[in-house]
Amino acid sequence: MIEWFSFSMxxxxxxxxxxxxxxxxxxxxxxxxxxxxxxxxxxxxxxIEAGTFGEIDFAGVSLAIFKVDKLSMVFxxxxxxxxxxxxxxxxxxxxxxxxxxxxxxxxxxxLVVFAGDWxxxxxxxxxxxxxxxxxxxxxxxxxxxxAGFRYLMVHIAGGVMLLGxxxxxxxxxxxxxxxxxxxxxxxxxxxxLILIAFMLNAAVPPLNAWLTDAYPEATVTGAVFLxxxxxxxxxxxxxxxxxxxxxxxxxxxxMALYGVVFAVLENDCRRLLGYHIVSQVGYMVAGxxxxxxxxxxxASSHAFAHILYKGLLFMGAGAVIHMTGKRKLTxxxxxxxxxxxxxxxxxxGAFAISAFPLFSGxxxxxxxxxxxxxxxxxxxxxxxxxxxxxxFLHTGLKLPYYMFFGKDSGLRPKEPPINMLLAMGIAAFxxxxxxxxxxxxxxxxxxxxxxxxxxxxxxxxxxxILMFTLLAFVLLLKYLDPENTVTIDTDWxxxxxxxVFMWLANKPVALWEKTIVTLADGLGLNTLHRLSxxxxxxxxxxxxxxxxxxxxxxxxxxxxxRRLQTGIVSHYILAMAIGLFLVIAVYVLVEGVx
Amino acid sequence: MIGKLVNFFGDKKYTTIRWRLLIVILxxxxxxxxxxxxxxxxxxxxxxxxxGALFGFFACALIIFVxxxxxxxxxxxxxxxxYD
Numbered sequence: 001m002i003e004w005f006s007f008s009m010x011x012x013x014x015x016x017x018x019x020x021x022x023x024x025x026x027x028x029x030x031x032x033x034x035x036x037x038x039x040x041x042x043x044x045x046x047x048i049e050a051g052t053f054g055e056i057d058f059a060g061v062s063l064a065i066f067k068v069d070k071l072s073m074v075f076x077x078x079x080x081x082x083x084x085x086x087x088x089x090x091x092x093x094x095x096x097x098x099x100x101x102x103x104x105x106x107x108x109x110x111l112v113v114f115a116g117d118w119x120x121x122x123x124x125x126x127x128x129x130x131x132x133x134x135x136x137x138x139x140x141x142x143x144x145x146x147a148g149f150r151y152l153m154v155h156i157a158g159g160v161m162l163l164g165x166x167x168x169x170x171x172x173x174x175x176x177x178x179x180x181x182x183x184x185x186x187x188x189x190x191x192x193l194i195l196i197a198f199m200l201n202a203a204v205p206p207l208n209a210w211l212t213d214a215y216p217e218a219t220v221t222g223a224v225f226l227x228x229x230x231x232x233x234x235x236x237x238x239x240x241x242x243x244x245x246x247x248x249x250x251x252x253x254x255m256a257l258y259g260v261v262f263a264v265l266e267n268d269c270r271r272l273l274g275y276h277i278v279s280q281v282g283y284m285v286a287g288x289x290x291x292x293x294x295x296x297x298x299a300s301s302h303a304f305a306h307i308l309y310k311g312l313l314f315m316g317a318g319a320v321i322h323m324t325g326k327r328k329l330t331x332x333x334x335x336x337x338x339x340x341x342x343x344x345x346x347x348x349g350a351f352a353i354s355a356f357p358l359f360s361g362x363x364x365x366x367x368x369x370x371x372x373x374x375x376x377x378x379x380x381x382x383x384x385x386x387x388x389x390x391x392f393l394h395t396g397l398k399l400p401y402y403m404f405f406g407k408d409s410g411l412r413p414k415e416p417p418i419n420m421l422l423a424m425g426i427a428a429f430x431x432x433x434x435x436x437x438x439x440x441x442x443x444x445x446x447x448x449x450x451x452x453x454x455x456x457x458x459x460x461x462x463x464x465i466l467m468f469t470l471l472a473f474v475l476l477l478k479y480l481d482p483e484n485t486v487t488i489d490t491d492w493x494x495x496x497x498x499x500v501f502m503w504l505a506n507k508p509v510a511l512w513e514k515t516i517v518t519l520a521d522g523l524g525l526n527t528l529h530r531l532s533x534x535x536x537x538x539x540x541x542x543x544x545x546x547x548x549x550x551x552x553x554x555x556x557x558x559x560x561x562r563r564l565q566t567g568i569v570s571h572y573i574l575a576m577a578i579g580l581f582l583v584i585a586v587y588v589l590v591e592g593v594x
Numbered sequence: 595m596i597g598k599l600v601n602f603f604g605d606k607k608y609t610t611i612r613w614r615l616l617i618v619i620l621x622x623x624x625x626x627x628x629x630x631x632x633x634x635x636x637x638x639x640x641x642x643x644x645x646g647a648l649f650g651f652f653a654c655a656l657i658i659f660v661x662x663x664x665x666x667x668x669x670x671x672x673x674x675x676x677y678d
Contacts, residue, residue, distance in 0.1 A: 264661035265671055340600040373636045381637065389653035389656055406606045456630035457640070463623045464646025465653070471620060472654035485671040495677050 007054035008066040010044040011080065012124070017187035019103025023096050031091055034099055038084040040296040045080045048073070052116055061176055064168075065114030071300060074235045075113040078304045079106065081430065082311055089423035090221035091313055102225050109229040115238050118166040118176045121237070125162060125201075129155035130229060135222030136214045138576045142371045150494065151214035154207075158200040165193030181241045195242060201234035202285060204251050208278050209491035210263070215277075216270040216327065220318035223270060228307045228312045231277055235284045235303050242465040244291025252286025253383045255279065262388030262489065266588040267328050267482045269317045269403055273310070276395050279363075279387055280306050280353065286384065287368040290375050297471040298367030300445055305360035305434055309352035312427035313395060316346030319420050320403060323413035329399070334408030339383035341415050343404045345424040350400060352431035354392035354466060363441070363453040363463065364499055370451060390468045396466075397473045526582040623647065 018037040050073075054065030068076075083106045091103070104127055111124030129152065136148035168190035172175045185191040194454040196207070202496050203211040211231070215223050241250060259279025280302070320335065321327050336343050348359070355361035365388070373381040380440045415421065434441050442449040455502030473480070602608050628643040639645045665671040 259662060260657055261661040263659060265665040334604075336600050336604040340597040343600045344596050377636045382639075386650065386653045386657070389650050390657045393654050393657060455633075457627075457632050460623060460627040460630050461646035464627055464644070464648075465650035466648035467616075467620055467623055469654040470645045471616070472651045472658075474616075476655060476658055479662065483671065484674055486674055487665065488670045488672055488676075488677050 002048070005055065006051075006053075006066065007044050007047040007049070008053050008068045008114050010048075011041045012114065014041050015083070015103050015107030015110060016127075018574050019100045019107060022100050022103060030096065031097070031138060033085045034091070034103075035085045035105070037083070037521060038080065038087050041083055042080045045073075048076070063119065064177055065120050066114045067116030067178070068114055069446070070130040070444065071239060072236070074300045074304055074446065075232065076110065077444065078232075078307045079109055079113065079229065082225075082307050085308075085311060085423045085426050086221070086225050086228070088426070089191045089318075089420055091419040092417045093221055095138065095219075097136065098138045098219060098222060099136065101131045102222070105131035105135070105229060106227060109233050112233045115178050115587055118170065118178050121178055122159075122198055122286065124164060124233075126159050128230060128233070129159060132226055133214075133476045135226055139219045147214045147217040147391065150491065151210050153494075154200070154210040158197045161193045161200075162197035164425070165190050165197060166506075169194065172515045175488070179240065180243060181246065184219055186245070198238050198241070198415060199251070199285075202231055202238060202281055203234075203278050204255055204281075204285060205278070205429065206490040208255070208258070209489040211277060212271050212274040212489060214492045215274045216268050220322045223318060224311055224314045224475070225334075227273070227310045228278060231281050232303050232307055233266075234297060235281060235288070238285065238389070239296055243288060243296055246289055248285050248289030249377065249380060250280045250289070251381055252284070252289055254282070255285060256282030256384055256387035257390070260387050262487055263394040264388070264480070265332055265485070265487045267484060267486075269320070269327055269329060269399060270314065270396060272329075272399055273313050273317060276313075276353065276391060277310060279391060281312070282350075282387065283365055283368045283384060286380060287371060290368075290371050290377065290380075290386075290453075292371055292375055294374065294451060295368060295371035297442075297445045297447050297449055297451075298364065298371050301364040301441055302361075302368055304441060305352065305364040305431075308427050308430045308434075309349045309360060309566055312349030312424055312431060313346065313353065315420065315424045315427065316342055316349060317399075317403070319411070319416035319424070322420070323416055324411050326411070328484070329402040330484055332403045332409055332411070333406040335411050335413055336404040338412045339404070340414055341421055342424075343400065345428050346400060347396075348431050350392075350396040352435065354396045355388060356435075356466060357454070357462060358432065360431045361424075362435055363438035364434075366458065366462070367451055385465065389465055390500075392466050392469050393473055397470065398480055398482075401477075424588045452536050455560055508549070522555050620647070 014037055014510065018033075022030065048068055050069050052064045052067045054063075056063050056065070086102065090099070093099075108124040108127035108131060112121055112128065115124060133148050133152040133155070133551060136144055136151055138144075147353075152321070166176070168188075169181065169185075172185070172188070172190055173182075181191055181194065184281060200207040215226050218226055238248070256279050259275040259277070259282065263272050263275040266275060269584035284299040284302050284306075287295040287302065289295075320339070322331065324335065325341070326332055350361040352361045355365045368386050369381050369388075372384060442451075449503075603612070624644055624647055627646060632640060635641050639649070
């Protein structure tokens, strides 16, 4: 019997079809609907069992549409929680388009984490790119539309690389089932193309600039969804396909520090947070590269914790932008007086990302660092600790100081709408609950956990790093004042580099084209004219002459034959008799000779 | 309550108390770091009491100065209308 239903297909189906149906609802019923669907998704998550569903044989190729195991469940659970939190946060908006885009985006992210074959994955990957781009376009300002366009172009390029990689990989191995890519293929075209496509979505430098370019331009609510899904689905597929690929260790560590350095220079509050997505995803990418069970557990659990605390931080910064209309640190400050709840909830996210004891980052990030230390990657562990200090410095100190405290900007905004605070409260609850009781998170990780975060030395060492970072921050505060600048990142190559490209197109390439055209017009075209004249002469004299000659001969022969046709029957009979006589004479002669 | 707590960290009149509180916390952390068990020594720094404190302070200073140096001398920080 063909199985036709499995709960593994439900989250993607509910969100994608639910998103398409959503415009039929208006006003309050649309808002209720936007909460009902994520609640149903959470219910489905409790019912999903590990296994493969939708195995079909298509044109001789075995496919499996959905596949669920412990690793995909970790991401599925946190996606489902974030779907509900994000929708509560955006309950006040009445922009149907944004809601539909967010639903399609989340649904396609589920399609990726529950994909059983490469084609399901590709479908999810592409829908994600388009749906998420809408969340950038939806703020409708000119810089947002431009940034959204760049975002889309970069992701389409990534999607094409992924498609190319998948086809080549399928031809090499004969299988389109989604799974680990054999390390023996390292250096091959398929291996490299897929790796680059995945690294692009994980925002690994130099392929990171799409993130910090577009996320700050997105709508307040859209950025919350964006911060959760794209980079984390990329982490998921990296864990699945490239565990232990050593090249990722170097990239991961570089990323963790890259984000920290750029965050020092940044003035836009959400762009600063964007650089810390890059930095935090660096820990996960490094974990994938180390590839031990503990490192992969660390990468998975850190992704889980990260989605919630980063969502919370984006919600906090978004609340400030929503209430003040300002996004630059140089224009903010002193608003703690009227937004204390926003400050407190934001700070819970900041403590979580900084890995303070009793907060979620402490139990997840340290697993990656410990895996590096335990696997004889001392330098890696040390550099990741350096990035930890930078994380607290920016998201925990610099950003809240200049956004909420610091110089008084004179702004006196109210607290954001209650739904925003509620969503932040739920995310904050998880940040603390995971930090105090890591057991339930550890239990759902792909491998058995043999790690105890709360040892005396780990707590005192972490507190030492963090609190002395605070001391240095207070002493060096004057060097950290944000400045009214933009920072050049690798997007320079397609923003300014594009003008170089246009110059190349307008000057040397155009000149070359003109030369070719002139040559073709002069030398080429004249030769062609002469050639065609000659062939016309040949045509008239030789070909036509021959045809006419044949026709004239046929006409002469016809006239001759006409004379023989007298119309008298006795002449015809005589001709037949002579003919018969000749045939018999020939026959007798030939017979006689033989 | 939340309002008062947040106000304590923002209001200038608590600056002295905040400093004293910070110093007390820093001292407690260092003392605690000297007293804890160190069952696993994976790397050299695992054996040094007070390592976290030292590392945190210099890491923070290093990040600030190196980043600003790269930003200013490396030409990464540009005027806001750079791309317009």
